[in-house]
Amino acid sequence: MFIYLDEPNPAAQSVLENHPKCRVTLCDTAHWKMLIGKRPVKHQSRQTLNATHAYGRAGDVDWLAHIDVDEFLVSDSPVAEHLADVPPQVETARARPMEMLGGDGTAFKRFIPNGPRRERIVNAVYPTFGEYIKGGFLSHLVSKVFVRTGMEGITIRIHNAFRGSEMIEGTQELSELRLAHAHAKSWEDWQAAYRFRLEKGSYRADLGPAKPACAAG
Template sequence: MSPRWGIVATIKAPAEEILRFAAYHLEAGAHRLFIYLDAPNPAAQTALENHPKCRVTLCDTAHWQALIGKPPVKHQSRQTLNATHAYGRAGDVDWLAHIDVDEFLVSDRPVADHLADVPAQVETARARPMEMLGGDGTAFKRFIPNGPARERIVNAVYPTFGEYIKGGFLSHLAGKVFVRTGMDGITIRIHNAFRGSDMIEGTQELSELRLAHAHAKSWKDWQAAYRFRLEKGSYRAELGPAKPRVRGGLTLNEFFAILEAEEGETGLRAFYDEVCADTPDHRARLAAHDLLHRADLRLSTHLATHFPDWAG
Protein backbone atom coordinates (compact mmCIF):
# COMPACT_ATOMS: atom_id res chain seq x y z
CA MET A 1 0.00 0.00 0.00
CA SER A 2 1.29 3.48 -0.91
CA PRO A 3 2.25 5.66 2.04
CA ARG A 4 -0.17 8.39 3.02
CA TRP A 5 1.25 11.86 3.35
CA GLY A 6 0.12 15.20 4.68
CA ILE A 7 1.13 18.84 4.90
CA VAL A 8 1.18 21.36 7.70
CA ALA A 9 1.33 25.10 6.98
CA THR A 10 0.92 28.25 9.06
CA ILE A 11 -0.61 30.83 6.75
CA LYS A 12 -1.45 34.51 6.64
CA ALA A 13 -2.67 35.22 3.11
CA PRO A 14 -5.80 36.09 1.11
CA ALA A 15 -8.48 33.41 1.15
CA GLU A 16 -8.12 32.47 -2.51
CA GLU A 17 -4.36 32.05 -2.17
CA ILE A 18 -4.88 29.71 0.79
CA LEU A 19 -7.45 27.64 -1.07
CA ARG A 20 -5.29 27.42 -4.21
CA PHE A 21 -2.45 26.06 -2.08
CA ALA A 22 -4.77 23.54 -0.44
CA ALA A 23 -6.43 22.48 -3.69
CA TYR A 24 -3.11 21.98 -5.44
CA HIS A 25 -1.84 19.57 -2.80
CA LEU A 26 -5.14 17.74 -2.52
CA GLU A 27 -4.91 17.15 -6.26
CA ALA A 28 -1.30 16.00 -5.77
CA GLY A 29 -2.54 13.28 -3.44
CA ALA A 30 -2.28 14.70 0.08
CA HIS A 31 -4.38 12.66 2.50
CA ARG A 32 -4.46 15.38 5.17
CA LEU A 33 -3.84 19.13 5.28
CA PHE A 34 -3.28 20.84 8.61
CA ILE A 35 -3.82 24.54 7.99
CA TYR A 36 -3.09 26.97 10.83
CA LEU A 37 -4.51 30.42 10.12
CA ASP A 38 -2.10 33.01 11.53
CA ALA A 39 -4.84 35.65 11.28
CA PRO A 40 -8.64 35.42 11.11
CA ASN A 41 -9.86 34.51 7.63
CA PRO A 42 -13.52 33.44 7.88
CA ALA A 43 -13.96 32.73 4.16
CA ALA A 44 -10.93 30.42 3.96
CA GLN A 45 -11.73 28.83 7.30
CA THR A 46 -15.27 27.92 6.26
CA ALA A 47 -14.17 26.46 2.92
CA LEU A 48 -11.40 24.41 4.52
CA GLU A 49 -13.62 23.15 7.32
CA ASN A 50 -16.09 21.88 4.73
CA HIS A 51 -13.44 19.72 3.05
CA PRO A 52 -13.05 16.24 4.60
CA LYS A 53 -9.26 16.15 4.19
CA CYS A 54 -8.56 19.55 5.76
CA ARG A 55 -8.05 20.31 9.43
CA VAL A 56 -8.05 24.04 10.09
CA THR A 57 -6.99 25.81 13.28
CA LEU A 58 -7.42 29.53 13.96
CA CYS A 59 -4.35 30.75 15.85
CA ASP A 60 -6.26 32.91 18.30
CA THR A 61 -5.61 33.65 21.95
CA ALA A 62 -7.13 30.35 23.06
CA HIS A 63 -4.90 28.37 20.67
CA TRP A 64 -1.69 29.96 21.96
CA GLN A 65 -2.88 29.83 25.55
CA ALA A 66 -3.26 26.09 25.25
CA LEU A 67 0.13 25.63 23.55
CA ILE A 68 2.54 27.93 25.40
CA GLY A 69 0.56 30.60 27.22
CA LYS A 70 0.91 33.50 24.75
CA PRO A 71 1.55 34.09 21.03
CA PRO A 72 5.22 34.00 19.99
CA VAL A 73 6.41 37.27 18.47
CA LYS A 74 8.39 35.73 15.59
CA HIS A 75 6.45 34.05 12.81
CA GLN A 76 9.19 31.40 12.54
CA SER A 77 8.46 30.36 16.13
CA ARG A 78 4.72 30.20 15.44
CA GLN A 79 5.39 28.01 12.41
CA THR A 80 7.57 25.62 14.40
CA LEU A 81 5.08 25.30 17.24
CA ASN A 82 2.17 24.68 14.88
CA ALA A 83 4.10 22.14 12.79
CA THR A 84 5.05 20.22 15.92
CA HIS A 85 1.46 20.41 17.18
CA ALA A 86 0.22 19.00 13.86
CA TYR A 87 2.78 16.19 14.02
CA GLY A 88 1.14 15.04 17.25
CA ARG A 89 -2.23 14.91 15.43
CA ALA A 90 -0.99 13.24 12.27
CA GLY A 91 -1.79 9.64 13.14
CA ASP A 92 -3.59 8.95 9.86
CA VAL A 93 -0.59 9.74 7.63
CA ASP A 94 2.81 8.08 7.30
CA TRP A 95 4.71 11.27 6.41
CA LEU A 96 4.17 14.94 7.25
CA ALA A 97 5.81 17.85 5.42
CA HIS A 98 6.04 21.42 6.73
CA ILE A 99 5.81 23.91 3.85
CA ASP A 100 4.56 27.43 3.16
CA VAL A 101 1.60 28.83 1.22
CA ASP A 102 3.87 29.91 -1.67
CA GLU A 103 5.46 26.46 -2.05
CA PHE A 104 4.15 23.62 -4.23
CA LEU A 105 5.37 20.04 -4.55
CA VAL A 106 6.07 19.28 -8.21
CA SER A 107 6.80 15.86 -9.70
CA ASP A 108 6.21 13.77 -12.82
CA ARG A 109 4.98 10.90 -10.64
CA PRO A 110 2.90 10.70 -7.45
CA VAL A 111 4.45 12.12 -4.29
CA ALA A 112 3.62 8.85 -2.52
CA ASP A 113 5.84 6.95 -4.97
CA HIS A 114 8.86 9.01 -3.93
CA LEU A 115 8.13 8.37 -0.27
CA ALA A 116 7.63 4.65 -0.89
CA ASP A 117 11.20 4.50 -2.20
CA VAL A 118 12.69 5.86 1.06
CA PRO A 119 14.41 3.07 3.03
CA ALA A 120 12.53 2.01 6.16
CA GLN A 121 15.31 3.15 8.50
CA VAL A 122 15.35 6.71 7.10
CA GLU A 123 13.23 9.11 9.15
CA THR A 124 13.24 12.29 7.04
CA ALA A 125 13.24 13.01 3.31
CA ARG A 126 14.03 16.35 1.65
CA ALA A 127 12.55 18.07 -1.40
CA ARG A 128 14.88 20.75 -2.75
CA PRO A 129 13.48 24.05 -4.03
CA MET A 130 13.20 25.62 -7.42
CA GLU A 131 12.30 29.31 -7.63
CA MET A 132 9.50 30.61 -9.81
CA LEU A 133 10.41 33.34 -12.27
CA GLY A 134 8.28 36.46 -12.05
CA GLY A 135 5.88 36.11 -14.95
CA ASP A 136 3.13 33.70 -15.91
CA GLY A 137 4.13 31.18 -13.24
CA THR A 138 5.25 28.41 -15.59
CA ALA A 139 9.04 28.92 -15.56
CA PHE A 140 11.38 28.06 -12.68
CA LYS A 141 15.09 28.10 -11.94
CA ARG A 142 16.36 24.74 -10.72
CA PHE A 143 18.40 24.04 -7.60
CA ILE A 144 22.18 23.79 -8.10
CA PRO A 145 23.71 21.21 -5.72
CA ASN A 146 26.52 22.46 -3.51
CA GLY A 147 29.95 21.93 -4.99
CA PRO A 148 32.85 23.60 -6.78
CA ALA A 149 30.77 24.37 -9.89
CA ARG A 150 27.94 26.21 -8.13
CA GLU A 151 29.58 29.61 -7.78
CA ARG A 152 30.91 29.55 -11.35
CA ILE A 153 27.48 28.70 -12.76
CA VAL A 154 25.68 31.33 -10.68
CA ASN A 155 28.08 34.05 -11.81
CA ALA A 156 27.61 32.99 -15.42
CA VAL A 157 23.82 33.14 -15.18
CA TYR A 158 23.81 36.36 -13.12
CA PRO A 159 26.88 38.35 -14.19
CA THR A 160 25.95 41.51 -12.26
CA PHE A 161 24.44 40.21 -9.03
CA GLY A 162 25.43 36.53 -8.82
CA GLU A 163 28.04 36.99 -6.11
CA TYR A 164 25.36 38.23 -3.69
CA ILE A 165 22.80 35.43 -4.08
CA LYS A 166 23.61 32.00 -2.74
CA GLY A 167 23.07 29.31 -5.33
CA GLY A 168 21.31 31.80 -7.58
CA PHE A 169 18.29 31.87 -5.26
CA LEU A 170 16.84 34.75 -3.28
CA SER A 171 15.27 32.43 -0.76
CA HIS A 172 16.26 29.17 0.90
CA LEU A 173 18.29 26.37 -0.67
CA ALA A 174 17.61 23.91 2.13
CA GLY A 175 14.19 22.89 0.86
CA LYS A 176 11.67 21.29 3.19
CA VAL A 177 11.52 17.87 4.83
CA PHE A 178 8.97 15.12 5.12
CA VAL A 179 9.05 13.48 8.56
CA ARG A 180 7.91 9.95 9.32
CA THR A 181 5.07 10.06 11.80
CA GLY A 182 4.71 8.09 15.02
CA MET A 183 8.08 9.01 16.55
CA ASP A 184 8.47 10.43 20.07
CA GLY A 185 10.08 13.71 21.06
CA ILE A 186 9.91 15.27 17.60
CA THR A 187 10.06 18.99 16.86
CA ILE A 188 9.52 20.15 13.29
CA ARG A 189 11.23 23.41 12.44
CA ILE A 190 11.35 25.37 9.17
CA HIS A 191 13.83 23.23 7.24
CA ASN A 192 14.65 20.31 9.55
CA ALA A 193 13.26 17.99 12.20
CA PHE A 194 14.70 17.37 15.65
CA ARG A 195 14.48 14.57 18.20
CA GLY A 196 14.96 16.34 21.50
CA SER A 197 17.81 18.79 20.93
CA ASP A 198 19.42 16.77 18.13
CA MET A 199 18.68 17.29 14.46
CA ILE A 200 17.63 14.09 12.71
CA GLU A 201 20.46 13.08 10.39
CA GLY A 202 20.60 10.83 7.35
CA THR A 203 17.92 12.66 5.41
CA GLN A 204 17.02 11.11 2.04
CA GLU A 205 17.25 13.51 -0.92
CA LEU A 206 14.14 13.31 -3.09
CA SER A 207 15.95 14.33 -6.25
CA GLU A 208 12.93 14.10 -8.57
CA LEU A 209 10.45 15.81 -6.23
CA ARG A 210 10.82 19.57 -6.37
CA LEU A 211 9.48 22.30 -4.13
CA ALA A 212 8.31 25.09 -6.45
CA HIS A 213 8.71 28.34 -4.53
CA ALA A 214 6.77 31.39 -5.72
CA HIS A 215 9.11 33.81 -3.93
CA ALA A 216 8.75 36.72 -6.39
CA LYS A 217 5.73 36.29 -8.65
CA SER A 218 6.06 39.81 -10.07
CA TRP A 219 7.84 43.09 -9.42
CA LYS A 220 4.78 44.32 -7.50
CA ASP A 221 4.61 41.11 -5.46
CA TRP A 222 8.32 41.25 -4.64
CA GLN A 223 8.14 44.90 -3.59
CA ALA A 224 5.10 44.22 -1.38
CA ALA A 225 7.09 41.65 0.62
CA TYR A 226 10.49 43.32 0.45
CA ARG A 227 10.44 45.41 3.68
CA PHE A 228 9.07 42.56 5.77
CA ARG A 229 11.73 40.19 4.44
CA LEU A 230 14.45 42.73 5.26
CA GLU A 231 13.23 43.13 8.82
CA LYS A 232 11.89 39.69 9.75
CA GLY A 233 12.06 37.30 6.83
CA SER A 234 14.50 35.73 4.39
CA TYR A 235 16.63 38.89 3.98
CA ARG A 236 16.94 39.67 7.69
CA ALA A 237 20.25 40.85 9.12
CA GLU A 238 21.25 37.73 11.07
CA LEU A 239 21.38 35.44 8.03
CA GLY A 240 24.77 34.63 6.54
CA PRO A 241 26.41 35.92 3.35
CA ALA A 242 26.41 34.10 0.01
CA LYS A 243 30.20 33.66 0.18
CA PRO A 244 32.69 33.91 3.08
CA ARG A 245 33.45 37.30 4.58
CA VAL A 246 37.15 36.81 3.86
CA ARG A 247 36.27 36.79 0.16
CA GLY A 248 34.17 39.95 0.41
CA GLY A 249 30.84 38.28 1.11
CA LEU A 250 27.82 40.37 2.07
CA THR A 251 24.50 39.29 3.48
CA LEU A 252 21.45 40.06 1.37
CA ASN A 253 20.46 42.55 4.05
CA GLU A 254 23.76 44.40 3.68
CA PHE A 255 23.74 44.17 -0.10
CA PHE A 256 20.22 45.57 -0.44
CA ALA A 257 21.04 48.40 1.98
CA ILE A 258 24.02 49.41 -0.20
CA LEU A 259 22.08 49.02 -3.45
CA GLU A 260 19.22 51.19 -2.18
CA ALA A 261 21.56 53.83 -0.82
CA GLU A 262 23.46 54.10 -4.11
CA GLU A 263 20.76 53.54 -6.73
CA GLY A 264 17.37 53.56 -4.98
CA GLU A 265 14.41 51.87 -6.65
CA THR A 266 16.25 51.88 -9.99
CA GLY A 267 18.88 49.59 -8.52
CA LEU A 268 16.29 47.27 -6.98
CA ARG A 269 14.49 47.06 -10.31
CA ALA A 270 17.71 46.19 -12.12
CA PHE A 271 18.32 43.43 -9.57
CA TYR A 272 14.80 42.08 -10.00
CA ASP A 273 15.06 42.14 -13.78
CA GLU A 274 18.28 40.10 -13.81
CA VAL A 275 17.56 37.66 -10.97
CA CYS A 276 13.78 37.23 -10.87
CA ALA A 277 11.95 38.40 -13.99
CA ASP A 278 10.67 35.90 -16.54
CA THR A 279 12.33 37.20 -19.70
CA PRO A 280 13.61 35.45 -22.83
CA ASP A 281 17.17 36.38 -21.85
CA HIS A 282 16.79 34.98 -18.32
CA ARG A 283 15.29 31.76 -19.65
CA ALA A 284 18.13 31.43 -22.17
CA ARG A 285 20.80 31.90 -19.49
CA LEU A 286 19.17 29.26 -17.30
CA ALA A 287 18.64 26.85 -20.21
CA ALA A 288 22.31 27.13 -21.18
CA HIS A 289 23.16 25.48 -17.86
CA ASP A 290 20.18 23.08 -17.79
CA LEU A 291 18.59 25.09 -14.98
CA LEU A 292 15.29 26.02 -16.65
CA HIS A 293 12.27 24.00 -15.50
CA ARG A 294 8.82 24.37 -17.04
CA ALA A 295 5.67 23.43 -15.12
CA ASP A 296 2.06 24.56 -15.20
CA LEU A 297 0.69 24.36 -11.65
CA ARG A 298 -2.91 24.79 -12.91
CA LEU A 299 -3.92 26.44 -9.65
CA SER A 300 -7.26 27.76 -10.92
CA THR A 301 -8.23 24.34 -12.28
CA HIS A 302 -7.47 22.60 -9.00
CA LEU A 303 -9.27 25.30 -7.03
CA ALA A 304 -12.45 24.69 -9.04
CA THR A 305 -12.12 20.92 -8.57
CA HIS A 306 -11.64 20.83 -4.81
CA PHE A 307 -13.51 23.97 -3.73
CA PRO A 308 -16.27 24.22 -6.37
CA ASP A 309 -18.42 26.52 -4.24
CA TRP A 310 -15.66 29.13 -3.89
CA ALA A 311 -16.90 32.37 -5.39
CA GLY A 312 -13.97 34.64 -4.50
Protein backbone atom coordinates in the same frame (compact mmCIF):
# COMPACT_ATOMS: atom_id res chain seq x y z
CA MET B 1 -3.88 18.63 5.35
CA PHE B 2 -3.38 20.63 8.53
CA ILE B 3 -3.97 24.36 8.02
CA TYR B 4 -3.15 26.92 10.69
CA LEU B 5 -4.73 30.35 10.24
CA ASP B 6 -2.36 32.90 11.74
CA GLU B 7 -5.10 35.53 11.63
CA PRO B 8 -8.90 35.14 11.61
CA ASN B 9 -10.38 34.57 8.17
CA PRO B 10 -13.96 33.32 8.69
CA ALA B 11 -14.73 32.88 4.98
CA ALA B 12 -11.62 30.77 4.31
CA GLN B 13 -12.07 28.85 7.56
CA SER B 14 -15.64 27.91 6.67
CA VAL B 15 -14.69 26.62 3.23
CA LEU B 16 -11.67 24.70 4.48
CA GLU B 17 -13.51 23.11 7.38
CA ASN B 18 -16.06 21.71 4.94
CA HIS B 19 -13.33 19.85 3.05
CA PRO B 20 -12.98 16.27 4.36
CA LYS B 21 -9.18 16.31 3.97
CA CYS B 22 -8.54 19.59 5.82
CA ARG B 23 -8.09 20.10 9.54
CA VAL B 24 -8.19 23.80 10.33
CA THR B 25 -6.86 25.51 13.43
CA LEU B 26 -7.43 29.18 14.19
CA CYS B 27 -4.35 30.45 16.01
CA ASP B 28 -6.24 32.54 18.55
CA THR B 29 -5.46 33.32 22.19
CA ALA B 30 -6.78 29.95 23.35
CA HIS B 31 -4.59 28.08 20.86
CA TRP B 32 -1.39 29.81 21.95
CA LYS B 33 -2.27 29.51 25.62
CA MET B 34 -2.58 25.75 25.15
CA LEU B 35 0.74 25.45 23.29
CA ILE B 36 3.09 27.87 25.00
CA GLY B 37 1.19 30.41 27.11
CA LYS B 38 1.09 33.33 24.68
CA ARG B 39 1.47 34.10 20.98
CA PRO B 40 5.15 34.19 19.89
CA VAL B 41 6.22 37.46 18.28
CA LYS B 42 8.19 35.88 15.40
CA HIS B 43 6.22 34.12 12.70
CA GLN B 44 9.06 31.59 12.35
CA SER B 45 8.47 30.50 15.96
CA ARG B 46 4.73 30.24 15.33
CA GLN B 47 5.36 28.06 12.29
CA THR B 48 7.66 25.73 14.23
CA LEU B 49 5.18 25.34 17.08
CA ASN B 50 2.28 24.71 14.74
CA ALA B 51 4.20 22.20 12.62
CA THR B 52 5.17 20.27 15.76
CA HIS B 53 1.58 20.44 16.98
CA ALA B 54 0.41 19.00 13.65
CA TYR B 55 2.97 16.19 13.94
CA GLY B 56 1.41 15.15 17.23
CA ARG B 57 -1.99 14.90 15.51
CA ALA B 58 -0.82 13.11 12.36
CA GLY B 59 -1.52 9.54 13.39
CA ASP B 60 -3.45 8.75 10.20
CA VAL B 61 -0.67 9.67 7.75
CA ASP B 62 2.76 8.12 7.19
CA TRP B 63 4.69 11.35 6.47
CA LEU B 64 4.29 15.01 7.31
CA ALA B 65 5.94 18.07 5.74
CA HIS B 66 5.76 21.78 6.56
CA ILE B 67 5.01 23.68 3.35
CA ASP B 68 4.48 27.45 3.07
CA VAL B 69 1.52 29.00 1.26
CA ASP B 70 3.78 30.07 -1.65
CA GLU B 71 5.39 26.63 -2.08
CA PHE B 72 4.10 23.83 -4.28
CA LEU B 73 5.23 20.25 -4.84
CA VAL B 74 5.93 19.41 -8.48
CA SER B 75 6.37 15.86 -9.74
CA ASP B 76 5.53 13.66 -12.73
CA SER B 77 4.23 10.98 -10.35
CA PRO B 78 2.26 11.07 -7.07
CA VAL B 79 4.18 12.28 -4.02
CA ALA B 80 3.17 9.09 -2.20
CA GLU B 81 5.15 7.02 -4.72
CA HIS B 82 8.36 8.92 -3.99
CA LEU B 83 7.89 8.49 -0.25
CA ALA B 84 7.04 4.80 -0.61
CA ASP B 85 10.49 4.26 -2.15
CA VAL B 86 12.32 5.68 0.89
CA PRO B 87 14.01 2.83 2.83
CA PRO B 88 12.16 2.04 6.08
CA GLN B 89 15.15 2.92 8.28
CA VAL B 90 15.32 6.47 6.83
CA GLU B 91 13.30 8.92 8.92
CA THR B 92 13.33 12.07 6.77
CA ALA B 93 13.24 12.89 3.06
CA ARG B 94 13.96 16.18 1.31
CA ALA B 95 12.52 18.06 -1.67
CA ARG B 96 14.95 20.63 -3.08
CA PRO B 97 13.66 24.05 -4.14
CA MET B 98 13.29 25.66 -7.51
CA GLU B 99 12.47 29.37 -7.69
CA MET B 100 9.87 31.07 -9.88
CA LEU B 101 11.32 33.40 -12.49
CA GLY B 102 8.19 35.59 -12.64
CA GLY B 103 5.79 36.04 -15.51
CA ASP B 104 3.07 33.42 -15.85
CA GLY B 105 4.52 31.09 -13.22
CA THR B 106 5.60 28.32 -15.58
CA ALA B 107 9.36 29.00 -15.55
CA PHE B 108 11.59 28.15 -12.59
CA LYS B 109 15.32 28.12 -11.97
CA ARG B 110 16.71 24.96 -10.44
CA PHE B 111 18.80 24.44 -7.34
CA ILE B 112 22.58 24.22 -7.88
CA PRO B 113 24.05 21.82 -5.29
CA ASN B 114 26.69 23.07 -2.89
CA GLY B 115 30.28 22.22 -3.70
CA PRO B 116 33.57 23.64 -4.99
CA ARG B 117 32.09 24.47 -8.43
CA ARG B 118 28.86 26.15 -7.32
CA GLU B 119 30.22 29.71 -7.06
CA ARG B 120 31.73 29.54 -10.54
CA ILE B 121 28.54 28.07 -12.02
CA VAL B 122 26.32 30.65 -10.33
CA ASN B 123 28.46 33.55 -11.54
CA ALA B 124 28.42 32.16 -15.08
CA VAL B 125 24.65 31.58 -15.15
CA TYR B 126 23.77 34.83 -13.36
CA PRO B 127 26.61 37.24 -14.26
CA THR B 128 24.82 40.41 -13.11
CA PHE B 129 23.75 39.27 -9.64
CA GLY B 130 25.21 35.83 -8.92
CA GLU B 131 27.94 37.36 -6.77
CA TYR B 132 25.43 38.94 -4.43
CA ILE B 133 22.78 36.30 -3.71
CA LYS B 134 23.51 32.79 -2.54
CA GLY B 135 23.14 30.16 -5.25
CA GLY B 136 21.46 32.69 -7.54
CA PHE B 137 18.26 32.46 -5.45
CA LEU B 138 16.34 35.37 -3.95
CA SER B 139 14.75 32.90 -1.53
CA HIS B 140 16.01 29.96 0.49
CA LEU B 141 18.24 27.23 -0.92
CA VAL B 142 17.32 24.87 1.89
CA SER B 143 14.97 22.00 1.17
CA LYS B 144 11.72 21.21 2.92
CA VAL B 145 11.70 17.98 4.87
CA PHE B 146 9.18 15.14 5.06
CA VAL B 147 9.22 13.39 8.43
CA ARG B 148 7.96 9.89 9.21
CA THR B 149 5.14 10.07 11.71
CA GLY B 150 4.82 8.08 14.93
CA MET B 151 8.23 8.93 16.40
CA GLU B 152 8.68 10.28 19.93
CA GLY B 153 10.25 13.58 20.98
CA ILE B 154 10.08 15.16 17.51
CA THR B 155 10.20 18.89 16.84
CA ILE B 156 9.48 20.14 13.33
CA ARG B 157 11.32 23.30 12.33
CA ILE B 158 10.99 25.19 9.08
CA HIS B 159 13.68 23.24 7.20
CA ASN B 160 14.67 20.39 9.54
CA ALA B 161 13.37 17.93 12.09
CA PHE B 162 14.85 17.29 15.53
CA ARG B 163 14.67 14.46 18.01
CA GLY B 164 15.23 16.17 21.32
CA SER B 165 18.10 18.58 20.73
CA GLU B 166 19.66 16.60 17.86
CA MET B 167 18.80 17.14 14.21
CA ILE B 168 17.72 13.96 12.46
CA GLU B 169 20.47 12.98 10.01
CA GLY B 170 20.67 10.45 7.18
CA THR B 171 17.96 12.02 5.06
CA GLN B 172 16.87 10.75 1.65
CA GLU B 173 17.03 13.15 -1.32
CA LEU B 174 13.82 13.11 -3.37
CA SER B 175 15.53 13.93 -6.65
CA GLU B 176 12.38 13.74 -8.81
CA LEU B 177 10.21 15.81 -6.47
CA ARG B 178 10.66 19.58 -6.57
CA LEU B 179 9.57 22.33 -4.21
CA ALA B 180 8.38 25.13 -6.49
CA HIS B 181 8.78 28.39 -4.57
CA ALA B 182 6.70 31.32 -5.84
CA HIS B 183 8.86 33.77 -3.92
CA ALA B 184 8.56 36.63 -6.44
CA LYS B 185 5.71 36.26 -8.90
CA SER B 186 6.35 39.73 -10.31
CA TRP B 187 8.42 42.85 -9.62
CA GLU B 188 5.43 44.43 -7.86
CA ASP B 189 4.85 41.32 -5.75
CA TRP B 190 8.49 41.24 -4.68
CA GLN B 191 8.49 44.95 -3.82
CA ALA B 192 5.36 44.52 -1.69
CA ALA B 193 7.01 41.79 0.38
CA TYR B 194 10.51 43.29 0.49
CA ARG B 195 10.20 45.45 3.62
CA PHE B 196 8.70 42.63 5.69
CA ARG B 197 11.38 40.19 4.54
CA LEU B 198 14.12 42.71 5.31
CA GLU B 199 12.88 43.31 8.85
CA LYS B 200 11.37 39.95 9.84
CA GLY B 201 11.80 37.40 7.08
CA SER B 202 14.33 35.82 4.74
CA TYR B 203 16.39 38.99 4.11
CA ARG B 204 17.18 39.69 7.78
CA ALA B 205 20.67 41.03 8.51
CA ASP B 206 21.30 38.29 11.08
CA LEU B 207 21.11 35.56 8.41
CA GLY B 208 24.28 34.40 6.69
CA PRO B 209 25.54 36.44 3.70
CA ALA B 210 25.95 35.07 0.21
CA LYS B 211 29.71 35.09 0.81
CA PRO B 212 31.55 35.03 4.14
CA ALA B 213 33.02 38.38 5.10
CA CYS B 214 36.76 38.63 4.47
CA ALA B 215 38.91 38.88 7.57
CA ALA B 216 40.86 42.11 7.93
CA GLY B 217 44.54 41.66 7.29
